[in-house]
Amino acid sequence: MLYRDWIALEAVGGNRAEVQRVVSHLQEELRALDVEMEPTTQELIERVYAQLLKGSA
Numbered sequence: 001m002l003y004r005d006w007i008a009l010e011a012v013g014g015n016r017a018e019v020q021r022v023v024s025h026l027q028e029e030l031r032a033l034d035v036e037m038e039p040t041t042q043e044l045i046e047r048v049y050a051q052l053l054k055g056s057a
Contacts, residue, residue, distance in 0.1 A: 003022065003026045003041065004040065004041050004044050006022050007019055007022050007023065007026075007041075007044060007045065007048060008044065008048070010022060011048040011051065011052065014052070014055065016052045019048055019049075019052065023045055026041075
C-alpha cells in the first residue's frame with residue numbers, strides 16, 4: 001500500500017517525473033520478486049496518468 005500512497009501524493013503535487021520514477025521503481029521490484037501488480041495499484045496508476053496528461057493539455 002505504501003507505493004500507492006507515494007504515487008497518489010506525487011500526483012496531487014503534480015510531479016509527473018516523480019510519479020513515473022516511482023512507478024518504474026515499483027515495476028522493477030515486482031519483476032525482481034516475480035509477482036504481479038495488484039489491480040488496485042494498476043487502476044490508480046492509470047487514473048493518475050490520465051489526470052496528469054489531462055492537466056498538461
